[in-house]
Amino acid sequence: MENLKKYLTEKVLLYDRDVLPAETRKVFQTITREKYDYPVVYVSSGTGGIIAGSGKTASAVKSYLEAYSPGASVVNVGCAGPLNYEPFICVQLPGKNKLFFRNITEEKVDTILDGVFHNDLPADELLGQQGTRDYGIWPGVPFMEELPYFAYQKRCVLSNCGCYDPESIEEYIARGGYRTFVKTIRYYTHEEVCSIIEKSGLRGRSGGGFNTGTKWKSALSSGSQARYLICNAKESDPGSFADRTILESDPHRLIEGIAIASYAIGATTAIVYLRAGSKLAEKRITGAIESARDYGIIGHNIFSSGFNLDIIVRSEPGAFVCGEETALIASLEGRRGMPRLKPPYPTISGLMGKPTVINNVETLMNVPLIMQNGPDWFRGMGTEGSKGTKVFALSGKGRYQGVVEVEMGTPLRMLVELLAGGVRDGREFKALMLGGASGFFLNEKLLDTKIDFDEMSLKGFSMGAGGLVIIDETTCLVDTVKYYMNFIHNESCGKCIPCREGTSRMLEILENVIRKPRSEDSLTTLERFKGVMQLQTIATVMKEASLCGLGQTAPNPFISALEKFRDEFEEHIFDRKCRANVCRGLRTFSIDVDKCTGCTVCAVRCPENAIYGTRLQPYFIVEDKCSGCGICLEVCKFSAVIVK
Amino acid sequence: MKKNIHPIDEILGRYKPARREDLIPILQEIQEKEGFLSEQAIIKVGTHMKLSTTKIYGLATFYDQFRFKPKGLVHLVVCNGTSCYLNGSGAVINKIREEIGIEPGETTRDGKFSYEVVTCMGGCNNGPLIMVNGGYTTGVKPEQIPSLLDILKINSASEIN
Numbered sequence: 001m002e003n004l005k006k007y008l009t010e011k012v013l014l015y016d017r018d019v020l021p022a023e024t025r026k027v028f029q030t031i032t033r034e035k036y037d038y039p040v041v042y043v044s045s046g047t048g049g050i051i052a053g054s055g056k057t058a059s060a061v062k063s064y065l066e067a068y069s070p071g072a073s074v075v076n077v078g079c080a081g082p083l084n085y086e087p088f089i090c091v092q093l094p095g096k097n098k099l100f101f102r103n104i105t106e107e108k109v110d111t112i113l114d115g116v117f118h119n120d121l122p123a124d125e126l127l128g129q130q131g132t133r134d135y136g137i138w139p140g141v142p143f144m145e146e147l148p149y150f151a152y153q154k155r156c157v158l159s160n161c162g163c164y165d166p167e168s169i170e171e172y173i174a175r176g177g178y179r180t181f182v183k184t185i186r187y188y189t190h191e192e193v194c195s196i197i198e199k200s201g202l203r204g205r206s207g208g209g210f211n212t213g214t215k216w217k218s219a220l221s222s223g224s225q226a227r228y229l230i231c232n233a234k235e236s237d238p239g240s241f242a243d244r245t246i247l248e249s250d251p252h253r254l255i256e257g258i259a260i261a262s263y264a265i266g267a268t269t270a271i272v273y274l275r276a277g278s279k280l281a282e283k284r285i286t287g288a289i290e291s292a293r294d295y296g297i298i299g300h301n302i303f304s305s306g307f308n309l310d311i312i313v314r315s316e317p318g319a320f321v322c323g324e325e326t327a328l329i330a331s332l333e334g335r336r337g338m339p340r341l342k343p344p345y346p347t348i349s350g351l352m353g354k355p356t357v358i359n360n361v362e363t364l365m366n367v368p369l370i371m372q373n374g375p376d377w378f379r380g381m382g383t384e385g386s387k388g389t390k391v392f393a394l395s396g397k398g399r400y401q402g403v404v405e406v407e408m409g410t411p412l413r414m415l416v417e418l419l420a421g422g423v424r425d426g427r428e429f430k431a432l433m434l435g436g437a438s439g440f441f442l443n444e445k446l447l448d449t450k451i452d453f454d455e456m457s458l459k460g461f462s463m464g465a466g467g468l469v470i471i472d473e474t475t476c477l478v479d480t481v482k483y484y485m486n487f488i489h490n491e492s493c494g495k496c497i498p499c500r501e502g503t504s505r506m507l508e509i510l511e512n513v514i515r516k517p518r519s520e521d522s523l524t525t526l527e528r529f530k531g532v533m534q535l536q537t538i539a540t541v542m543k544e545a546s547l548c549g550l551g552q553t554a555p556n557p558f559i560s561a562l563e564k565f566r567d568e569f570e571e572h573i574f575d576r577k578c579r580a581n582v583c584r585g586l587r588t589f590s591i592d593v594d595k596c597t598g599c600t601v602c603a604v605r606c607p608e609n610a611i612y613g614t615r616l617q618p619y620f621i622v623e624d625k626c627s628g629c630g631i632c633l634e635v636c637k638f639s640a641v642i643v644k
Numbered sequence: 645m646k647k648n649i650h651p652i653d654e655i656l657g658r659y660k661p662a663r664r665e666d667l668i669p670i671l672q673e674i675q676e677k678e679g680f681l682s683e684q685a686i687i688k689v690g691t692h693m694k695l696s697t698t699k700i701y702g703l704a705t706f707y708d709q710f711r712f713k714p715k716g717l718v719h720l721v722v723c724n725g726t727s728c729y730l731n732g733s734g735a736v737i738n739k740i741r742e743e744i745g746i747e748p749g750e751t752t753r754d755g756k757f758s759y760e761v762v763t764c765m766g767g768c769n770n771g772p773l774i775m776v777n778g779g780y781t782t783g784v785k786p787e788q789i790p791s792l793l794d795i796l797k798i799n800s801a802s803e804i805n
Contacts (some may be wrong), residue, residue: 047766050775051780083769238763239726276709277762317668318709320763334667336706395727396770403770433726469726483729485761493706634787 004567008173009295010201014303015181031174032164039117040505044088044162046161047241047250047280048402052086053105060109061089068117068227073263076250080162082394082402085127088162089118097131097138098507109242149400150178152418154381154407156389157365161249162632166284169291172252178297181256185263185305190220193264197367201387206232206360207435207464209453211387212367219265219355228356229262229270230332231364233285234323235273237436238487240467242393243361245403247274247281250365251288255311259298262309262372265357270311274327276318286313296464320437324548325350325358327493337581338495339548343464360465378575385454396433396469399424406451410619413447420470427472431565436465437484437552440560442479461560476582477561478572482510484557492550499551502542506558513569516585517576518624536562580642584628588644590634593618595640602632602641651677652685656692667693671704680711701780716751716758718796725764728771732786736772737761739786743793756797 011024018029029035043049043058058074065072081088085102092098093116101112102125115122121141142151157163164171172178182195198213203587219227229587233242246254256273262270276284279406289311292298298309314332321327329351331337350356366388370378382388388407395401398420406415407625414420416432423429432442440461442449449459456462471480487502509531512524520528539555555594562569567570571577578586591602596618603611603619611627613619618640621632633641649657655673667689674685681704690697704710707782722740724733741747744757751758767773770782776796784792 051765051767051782052770083767086769093729236763238724238729239768240763241766241768245767277765314669315672317672317707319707331668331707332665334664334703336703393768395725396730400769401727436726467726470731471730475730480730483726483734 004170005295008170012173013073013178013297014397015179016396021529025223026080028174031170033073033075033092036092038073039065039069039094040073040075040092041065042075042077042092042098042188044079044086045076045080046245047278048079048083048245049088050280051087051102056106057087057089057104057109059405060106060221061113064109064113066111068626072317075165076167077164078161078166080249080404081127083401084400084402090130093117096136097129099129099138099141100144101125101128101583102127109548126617128501137243141173144566148418148421149402149404152406152410152414153404154389155311155405156369156381157246157362157391158166158403158405160253164250166249166251167287169288169295171250176372177252177368177637178256178292178295180368180545181259181263181297182303182465184260184309184371185302187542190264190266193260193371194220196375197370200370200378201382202363202366202370202573203386203453204360204379205366205390205466206341209457209462211498212359212363215347215359216261216265216357218345219357221242222348222355224355226352226354227267228269228271228351228354229265230328230351230356230358231258231270231361232323232325232328232358232360233272233274233281234328235361235465236316236320236323237465237467239395240393240436240465241395242391242466244275244278244281244363245393246365248284251285252292253359253365253368254285255288255298257367258311259351260367261307261357261364263307267301267354267357268310271332271351272313273312273322273332274315276316282313282315289420290311293617320487321493321548321550324550326455327548328358329356332563336493338493339550341547362466370437374404383450383452383455386452390451390463390466392419392466392468394468394470397427397472397475398470408452409450411448411450412442415451415468416447416470420468423472427474429470429473430473431471431477431561433469433471433535433557434467435462436467438550438556439464439467440556441471442560443564446564461556474579474580474582476580477565477568478510478514478578479580479582481557481561482507482514485510485554488550492554496545496547496551499534499554500546501539502546502551503554505540506535506555506577509538510558513572514578514585516628519585522538529573577644584630587628589621589628589630589632590624590642590644591619591621592640592642595638597638597640599637601635601637605631605635652688656688659692662693664693664695667695667700667703668707668750671700671710672729675710680713682712709751711760713749713751713758714755716756718757718789718799719777720757720759720770721765722748722759722761723763723765723767723771723773723775725771727764727768728773731771731783733772735786736784737775738792739789744776757793 033040043054045054062074087104089104090098090100101292129141130144194213194216202212203209233243258270300308316322319337322331324339325339325346326338346356347514373525379387389405389407391405393403400421404419485507489507492499492503494500512528512531539559541553543552608625608627610622611619686697686700748761753769753794772784773783
């Protein structure tokens with residue numbers, strides 16, 4: 001082990017020329033198990049995999065291999081494919097291409113491995129093969145990169161995800177990692193690194209879209225002794241998991257990105273600000289930092305370059321508002337996470353009053369790639385104003401969920417129809433929610449918008465951090481807007497009045513809109529309409545007068561939904577009807593006399609005792625008592641309950 | 645003879661001198677160790693950091709992560725991320741509230757159950773998702789809740805015995 005470390009440090013990291021000698025590449029092939037004499041089974045072990053039961057799969061594989069082929073090994077890798085395919089395993093036989101299988105639960109392991117070892121491939125679970133095209137091919141098996149989910153992606157940031165063991169630094173180095181960082185600190189000045197990044201046109205991936213190189217330059221040019229770099233891995237939007245997947249699958253490249261960025265701005269301390277509760281990500285990143293420190297990649301006087309760096313991991317204590325830069329800094333300083341007025345921007349006065357650069361995980365993941373391949377490579381991808389690629393976390397009612405990466409300039413339609421595979425269960429597409437809790441609802445027409453910072457802001461929305469939720473016809477938009485408003489209302493820090501009061505009022509009005517019509521009298525009806533009339537004004541005030549980004553963007557879901565799906569809102573307000581039958585107060589139930597057999601199940605289960613009748617005769621629902629819970633609909637075996 | 649050091653003192657001993665920015669990590673470590681922040685713990689931290697306890701309490705209540713009551717024997721973590729919500733986690737949470745009779749973050753009087761609601765745990769393909777003492781249950785439906793809780797009740801009872 002010590003020898004390998006010495007070898008990798010001297011012959012790889014400190015090797016002067018760009019192309020490594022053939023002998024070193026051979027060592028790499030052993031480390032990455034490309035040329036291996038025994039079978040290797042890779043088991044996906046991200047959070048998504050663990051939830052689906054990959055831990056049990058891994059131990060089942062282990063016990064199978066112990067009996068069958070003692071030299072074989074089981075490797076835990078990060079998450080590569082869609083979440084629907086978890087637990088996702090990959091089998092590599094000596095001299096053969098890798099084979100990928102999906103949904104391999106504990107009990108399926110034996111059949112699958114039996115099949116592979118005896119050349120009788122199980123067709124149901126087989127997904128595809130990956131590797132060379134000349135030898136080692138499995139005949140009749142499609143290549144992974146030809147599957148629609150992968151074919152339309154351009155995986156640069158995610159290129160390592162799911163390919164290597166995130167807990168092994170040797171494997172990352174064998175994949176070419178950390179050489180760029182060592183080269184950077186040895187041959188480039190701080191300004192040069194900033195200029196390269198500026199020239200590449202990399203823009204912040206957390207939504208703002210500010211040029212990263214320019215941001216770094218402004219921090220570098222401030223005349224302070226101490227500077228800080230913060231990697232914002234907070235991502236607490238409900239339904240975003242892109243950053244977490246990266247942290248779990250490829251922590252080493254993130255560390256390399258952080259190290260290069262710290263060097264560029266001359267920071268000696270970098271902080272990774274993690275989300276509360278993501279234990280696996282914390283474990284992987286802490287482990288990766290430890291092993292990097294062991295290799296001397298971070299620490300004091302790194303490879304005799306005179307550059308010192310320490311990376312600290314801090315876990316966020318659970319407040320959505322801490323995603324905002326100044327609130328994040330306040331929380332790191334041990335205060336309540338409340339934002340303050342900008343300027344001064346953090347690049348001038350941030351953590352402890354020192355210049356601080358805050359970058360998103362995805363932004364930093366791009367940095368080593370740009371330094372390695374040059375700014376022109378990066379400029380070659382994307383559109384006029386937005387270069388490179390963008391990572392999205394697909395979730396909601398699409399057929400596939402998972403983390404995908406596409407080139408800038410790709411229309412959103414492609415993400416929805418090809419990568420997510422359209423809406424599942426043959427339902428109709430209704431809306432796309434882009435950018436998390438303070439994002440925007442887009443209708444079908446807007447799907448042709450290209451992924452581009454400028455084009456999106458021209459059309460009045462932004463991509464945010466890359467959460468992408470597909471909404472189908474069975475979802476009520478008013479209810480979803482209410483859900484987001486409830487979330488923001490809970491997370492508002494309470495410092496400024498527009499946000500604190502605005503979110504409460506908007507939530508109250510939305511709750512009035514979906515209240516049960518029967519519980520209303522003339523006064524409350526008037527109040528409901530009065531509220532609706534004021535909704536738009538409240539939204540505008542919040543947008544213009546709130547202190548921080550949280551408040552300013554809080555009304556976005558409402559405004560965009562009202563603009564694009566006005567008819568649905570009007571239906572709720574005027575007709576007191578919810579077309580998706582989601583809003584509890586607006587549902588009315590009745591029993592079809594022809595279908596009802598009088599089995600009494602609904603009457604027994606009804607929590608409000610609103611169903612009456614005689615046994616074996618058709619029952620009926622007393623509407624005044626009904627709370628709209630829908631239990632009768634669920635329990636009726638004869639589909640006699642009708643919902644309107 | 646080696647004295648038994650109180651776990652909180654042990655944590656505080658590692659932060660010497662404790663600066664203001666260490667406050668959150670200290671509280672996080674105490675919570676990790678004890679499961680919650682007791683009154684005694686906050687007083688100890690206050691004495692150690694020469695900070696008034698109201699300030700510490702003010703900070704801790706701001707953040708969702710900190711809890712001031714011990715966790716129940718069975719601790720449910722219910723996901724209410726967008727994907728889970730669209731798949732019906734709202735009804736699941738209501739059902740749990742109805743069945744156990746407490747709000748998120750609270751613990752039942754007999755100390756058996758507690759639950760919290762979080763946004764997105766990463767199982768977006770198969771929501772709603774519930775995590776119970778480290779194990780996951782996917783695709784939960786509201787009508788499954790009573791039987792799920794019954795099983796947990798029996799399991800936790802057998803663990804005590």
